[in-house]
Amino acid sequence: MEGRLNVLQAVSDAGISIDFLKLSPSGMSFLLPEDRAEDVRKAMEPCAHHFSIRSPRSILLVHAVSIRDEEGMIANIVQTLIGTGAHVDHLGDMHDRMLVVLKTDDVNRVAEHIRGALMTEES
Amino acid sequence: MRIKVMKFGGTSVATAEARMTSAMRVVSAKEQGFKPVVVVSAIGRKGQPYATDTLINMLREIDINVEPEARELDLLVACGEILSAVIFAHTLKTLGHASQAFRGGQAGIRTDGVYGNARIVGINPISLIRSIESGNIPVVCGFQGVFVGGDGAPGGELTTLGRGGSDTTGAALGAALRAEAVEIFTDVDGVKTADPDAVPHAPTLRKVTYDEVAEIAHLGAKVVHPRAAEIAMNYSIPLWVKSTFTEDEGTEIVNREAFPGRRVTGVTHTGKLVYLQFDLDTVNEGEKASLEARVYETMARYGVNLFMLNLSPSSTGFAVPRSQYPLVQDVLDGLVIPGSDVDGARPLYIFQIGQHGSREVETQAALLQPLGQVRRVVAQLTEGCTMVSLVGHEYMQQPGVFLAVLRTLADGQVTVLQTSDSDYSLSVLVPEAETNRAVRLLHDRFGLAEVR
Numbered sequence: 001m002e003g004r005l006n007v008l009q010a011v012s013d014a015g016i017s018i019d020f021l022k023l024s025p026s027g028m029s030f031l032l033p034e035d036r037a038e039d040v041r042k043a044m045e046p047c048a049h050h051f052s053i054r055s056p057r058s059i060l061l062v063h064a065v066s067i068r069d070e071e072g073m074i075a076n077i078v079q080t081l082i083g084t085g086a087h088v089d090h091l092g093d094m095h096d097r098m099l100v101v102l103k104t105d106d107v108n109r110v111a112e113h114i115r116g117a118l119m120t121e122e123s
Numbered sequence: 124m125r126i127k128v129m130k131f132g133g134t135s136v137a138t139a140e141a142r143m144t145s146a147m148r149v150v151s152a153k154e155q156g157f158k159p160v161v162v163v164s165a166i167g168r169k170g171q172p173y174a175t176d177t178l179i180n181m182l183r184e185i186d187i188n189v190e191p192e193a194r195e196l197d198l199l200v201a202c203g204e205i206l207s208a209v210i211f212a213h214t215l216k217t218l219g220h221a222s223q224a225f226r227g228g229q230a231g232i233r234t235d236g237v238y239g240n241a242r243i244v245g246i247n248p249i250s251l252i253r254s255i256e257s258g259n260i261p262v263v264c265g266f267q268g269v270f271v272g273g274d275g276a277p278g279g280e281l282t283t284l285g286r287g288g289s290d291t292t293g294a295a296l297g298a299a300l301r302a303e304a305v306e307i308f309t310d311v312d313g314v315k316t317a318d319p320d321a322v323p324h325a326p327t328l329r330k331v332t333y334d335e336v337a338e339i340a341h342l343g344a345k346v347v348h349p350r351a352a353e354i355a356m357n358y359s360i361p362l363w364v365k366s367t368f369t370e371d372e373g374t375e376i377v378n379r380e381a382f383p384g385r386r387v388t389g390v391t392h393t394g395k396l397v398y399l400q401f402d403l404d405t406v407n408e409g410e411k412a413s414l415e416a417r418v419y420e421t422m423a424r425y426g427v428n429l430f431m432l433n434l435s436p437s438s439t440g441f442a443v444p445r446s447q448y449p450l451v452q453d454v455l456d457g458l459v460i461p462g463s464d465v466d467g468a469r470p471l472y473i474f475q476i477g478q479h480g481s482r483e484v485e486t487q488a489a490l491l492q493p494l495g496q497v498r499r500v501v502a503q504l505t506e507g508c509t510m511v512s513l514v515g516h517e518y519m520q521q522p523g524v525f526l527a528v529l530r531t532l533a534d535g536q537v538t539v540l541q542t543s544d545s546d547y548s549l550s551v552l553v554p555e556a557e558t559n560r561a562v563r564l565l566h567d568r569f570g571l572a573e574v575r
Contacts (some may be wrong), residue, residue, distance in 0.1 A: 003535050007527065012523035021525050021542050022433050029435075030525075066350055068341045071426030078432065079419035082412050091432040094545040095334075095341040095349050 007047050014043040020090040020101055031090065031101055032058065044113050056104040057089060060111055062118075065099045074098065077118065084113045124255065126302040130162040130290050130293030133174065134186060134310040135367040136207050136503060137166055139214075145308065145367050146214045149260060153220065155340050157303070158255050160296060161262040163211050164289040165203025173207070175200045183230060190394065197267075197283045201226070204264035204289070212262040214492035222260040225250065228269030230277060231299075240285035246299035256463065265289025265369040275482065294351035305360055307347050307499065308367040313374030314339065316389040321562040325438070327371060328388065329575050332379045332404050333362075335388045335514060338547040339388065340511040343391035360461040385571040386516040390562050397448040398505040398540060398552060405498040406472065414472060414500065415439050421454050424445035430510055431552050432544050440541070442508060442552060452476055455502070457483040458521035462498075470496045477504045505540060509558040512550040513565055524549060527568065529551025535564040 004023070011018060011032075014037055018030040027049075032040055037053050044051055067073055077098055081088055086109070090101040102110055129152060135145045150161045166173040178199050182191045191199075208224040215222035231248050234241035254261045266288030268507040271279040284291050290307055297305035314336060331339070333356035337349040347364050355362040355376065365373030401418065403411050418439065422429060427450065430442040443451050455474050462470035471491050475484045478501065491497050513528060523540070528549060532539055537560055541552040553561045566572065 001156045001529070002541070005530055005533060008526040008529065009521075012526045015522050017522045018525060019544060021544060022435070023539070023541055024435060024438075045213070065353060066341075068428065068430075071428055073144070074421040074428060074432070075422035076418045078429070078434075079416050079423055080420065082416040085412060087436075088434050091434060092543055092545050093432070094547060095337040099545060 003049065007044065007049060007051075010043045010047055011040060014039050016043070018041055020092055020099075022090060029090070035094075054089075057101055058104040058107045060100040060102055060107050060114075061097050062100065062114060064095050067093060067096060067098060077114070080114055080117045081110065083117075084110045086110050125157050126160060126255070126297075126300045127157040128160045128162060128293050128297040128300065128302045129303045130289060130305070130307050131164065131211070131367065132307070132309045133166065133168045135308050135364070136211060137168070137171065141367065141557075142211060142214050145235050146211065146218055148308065148367065149215060150218055150220060155260055160171060160251060160255070160261060160262050160300060160302070160315045161211060161215075162265045162293040162504060163204060163207045163262060164208070164265050165200075166207045173203050175203050178203055194280065197238045200283055201264065201267045201281055204266055208262045208264045209373075212260075215260055215262070220260055221258050223254045225254075225261055225263045226269075226281070227267035228281065230263045230296070232268035232292065232295070233279075234268035234270050234282045234284070236272060236280065238282055241268060241270065241282035243284070243291070243295050245435060246295055246300045250294065251296070251300065263291040263292065267292075274511050287345065287350060290348035290351035291338065291354065293358070294354040294362065297360045297362075298354055299450055302360060303357060304363060305351075306363045306365055306373075307351070308365055309344060309346065310366060310368065311364075312369055312371040314364045314376075314389070315363045315568050316574055317562050318344065318392065321392070321559040322390075322566045322571075324572065325389075325566065326572065326574060328374050329372070330375050330377055330382045330389060332382055332516075333376055334379060334547060335516070336374075336376050336503065338545075339389060339391050339514050342510070342514065342548060343393040343552065344389070345374070346374075358428060362545055387513060387571060387574070388513050389571060389574075390565045390569075391512050391514060391559050393430070394514075395445035395511040395555060396442040396508045396552070397451075398431065398440065398442045398508050399444050399451070400433070400438055400503045400505075401474075402438050402501050402503065404573065405500060407465065407470065408460060411436075417460055417495075418455065418474075421458070423449070425450055425454055427451055431541050431550065433541060433543075442510065442541075445506070448506075452497050456481055457487050459487060461495075468496060470498045472498050472500050474502070475499045476502045507555040508540060508552050509555045510550050510552055511558060511561045511565065512548045513569065514548045516547065528565065531564050531568040532561055533562060537561045538562065 086106040092099040212222040269279040362376040378527040
């Protein structure tokens with residue numbers, strides 16, 4: 001954890017806000033504003049950790065009231081997302097929406113697919 | 124007409140003394156010039172004679188192998204609120220105030236036909252308005268409505284609204300009656316900055332926004348049901364959470380425009396979770412998506428609630444409530460999915476939960492061996508986890524918040540297994556035994572003892 005904290009310290013010291021932090025056995029990943037990518041690169045250099053920056057990415061919002069209370073709803077949305085064939089970088093959820101980080105090129109196609117697969121007239 | 128909807132939870136109607144205290148609050152509102160409309164939950168909480176769980180157990184005890192029909196269950200559990208409403212109305216009468224009890228359907232609450240988890244589709248409160256105009260205090264059963272099918276069967280079908288249903292009844296009636304306020308009475312002073320079991324002196328928040336309270340409720344502190352908060356938000360009805368038993372002013376839940384908010388609102392924690400991380404390294408690149416989709420399709424089909432989702436090219440992971448883990452284990456451990464034929468070889472993927480295969484997995488693997496190459500998709504299993512969440516407004520987007528959370532927990536020797544975040548919250552998955560320590564550390568670090 002100390003190595004990860006050092007990275008986050010460097011990013012924080014550079015005044016950069018991050019989202020979607022996910023831990024993995026060998027590291028971590030997070031989302032940052034595209035226009036701060038170069039700042040992050042500079043901030044990370046002294047840390048001497050291997051890293052890569054992928055862009056462009058967009059956040060797709062899937063709105064659904066009480067999404068966490070409806071049993072199986074989140075799993076259903078994830079299944080639908082995977083079914084689009086798009087590479088999903090990150091997922092997050094709030095009480096009324098799901099947040100999906102995707103390649104910007106994929107966003108419109110995925111949004112259309114989700115509309116078709118999950119939205120009914122009632123919703 | 125100045126209508127105020129006053130909803131009383133189970134503990135507020137559990138005993139004659141509690142009902143009298145609750146009734147006096149209604150009388151007080153009437154004396155202040157309001158026309159009160161009361162909503163009540165069933166009498167008492169789990170284990171008590173007329174609580175919803177007790178009524179359900181009466182059926183299950185007959186034969187646990189025979190699942191009761193959802194329609195019959197709704198009829199049964201609705202009795203708890205009917206009993207409560209009649210007793211509460213009579214209590215008001217003994218205090219000299221005319222009162223009438225109403226079932227949800229009689230109060231005009233129409234729902235869809237999903238027994239056990241119905242949604243309100245409309246309210247015609249004409250009976251309540253007539254009752255008020257006749258000088259009565261209406262007392263409405265929470266948690267229930269009526270479904271009138273296309274065939275127009277007389278009387279319709281009684282339905283219940285699912286978890287937190289009485290709060291939803293209160294908020295929905297408030298919207299239909301254009302109430303000046305909806306007050307949710309419970310056994311705590313309001314929305315607190317943390318669970319008092321973890322932080323004994325956690326202060327009561329005086330104002331929170333609808334979004335904050337919905338996020339807090341979804342992440343563990345179910346003082347008011349999020350669906351109720353959402354209804355109140357959509358109809359701009361002031362919503363209060365108050366204690367029946369103290370004079371504390373409680374928490375007002377308001378629009379974001381009316382309250383710009385604070386940096387951090389509170390620290391919540393969910394119940395018991397189990398975390399599963401599936402290693403997809405054994406899966407052919409072209410088949411990873413279909414295998415992942417199969418996992419999530421299975422979880423959706425069995426109605427499993429997922430938390431802390433984590434997708435990456437080499438793995439996929441999520442936490443599930445411990446109560447649902449036996450079901451997850453049952454459907455995923457030993458699941459076999461045939462792969463695609465590549466150069467004459469067709470792998471057979473077998474899912475294994477935990478580092479050591481169960482007897483079922485080992486038997487399956489042995490049986491499949493002659494049919495092709497068996498590849499195991501192993502899920503690393505972490506039992507006994509809890510999700511601890513820091514809830515707040517835009518502060519979550521400030522640089523360094525993640526760092527502050529992780530540094531605080533690391534310094535406090537709390538193990539962080541995974542993280543997730545949204546616009547209003549930042550969550551960490553921690554071992555269950557370290558939950559209260561994690562809550563206290565974050566409560567202290569973000570100065571929540573001083574928040575009001």
